[in-house]
Amino acid sequence: MNAKQERKERSHQTILESAGRLLRSRGIVGARVADVMQGAGLTVGGFYAHFASKDELVSEVLHRLGAEYRERLFTNIDEKPPGDRVTVVLKRYLSAAHRDASDQGCPFPSIVGEVATTAPEQREALGEEIGALIERLASLMPQRPGHKTRTLAIGLVALMIGGLSLSRALRGTALSDEVIHACRLLGVAATQGLDL
């Protein structure tokens, strides 16, 4: 690979990272192409040497962030006792730190609402990544036949995304902390005590 190609590849990564930050903190519409490029230390015009359109960028970033964040959420989870694993994930996800660092966390709370009325390409990307998250979460649960672990995992994912979205929308109020706390409790209780 050329020095030229290497340099382009590096720019490409930088643009993706900048887009990742903006997409998570401001949503799809809020992540302007010019801002993405500025965040990558470049100017607007160069964008189209890397992506055919903003839509294409968004789809690519969604996939990338989905995989990347999943990796992070489940880091070292195998070192925990099997019975604690889901609880640990819930605590990582439903935390004040995660709420406040929206540009580094899970991409889904920032974009679920928008994707409902967006290009089908992006809804597909979301579907695949959400599906992967659900399966990964379900895989942490002790396999008890008759206990619908997939159902529980889906419910927990909705609770996590809903809780974080709501908590962010209410940031600055007392309710915001309450939401995180309540969702965490509900999730943990559901994991430990429920037959679904």
Added chain:
Amino acid sequence: MNAKQERKERSHQTILESAGRLLRSRGIVGARVADVMQGAGLTVGGFYAHFASKDELVSEVLHRLGAEYRERLFTNIDEKPPGDRVTVVLKRYLSAAHRDASDQGCPFPSIVGEVATTAPEQREALGEEIGALIERLASLMPQRPGHKTRTLAIGLVALMIGGLSLSRALRGTALSDEVIHACRLLGVAATQGLDL
């Protein structure tokens, strides 16, 4: 009140109704002033005889829809056996019909994401309405001291909003129905079987 004033009042209501539909189906940014006016059978220019700005409209509509939908969600709930009430609410909210009729249902799933980065005025409106919803839901629960009914209610509201948002974002896929189903089960189980 004049015939003139009456006519203006009627227009005002029609505009609010049109805005309510658009806000729920397309979100805040997606609800264009021109479209709102067209939906009310009027032209753009007249808008500013009724509202100082789009922001003002949005805040007013948020409050109105919050109260209106709450009313609808809890309709005739006192006629149900006390132990079934929360379950009935969950079934009403987490349903395919509600998912598909986004322009008539709960306003929150469509706007939580956007409100996180919007005018504080609108975040206040959201906070008040979410607070009212939580309290109304908690009031349906048998008062058992030591059982944190408020915490449960908050968790359920996050689960409901998260579940519906996610289900809408995945509309058209098999996962979409699964999400509704799973959230309903989780919510019902949490209500009936959990000590928080």
Added chain:
DNA sequence: TGTACATCAGTGAACGCGCGTTCACTGATGTAC
């Protein structure tokens, strides 16, 4: 009751601005001989 004037909800075109995208150009890197 009539008549002359005032009010103001609503019209429709225009304005300004921000956005995604395009495009002529530059200059560093790569290729051919």
Added chain:
DNA sequence: TGTACATCAGTGAACGCGCGTTCACTGATGTAC
């Protein structure tokens, strides 16, 4: 190795479009005498 030409990532200005907002105007309704 040097030299002449080709490539193409990136620049910066311009373009077109859609949006919220403004504004001169209209015509139905209300008010004063």
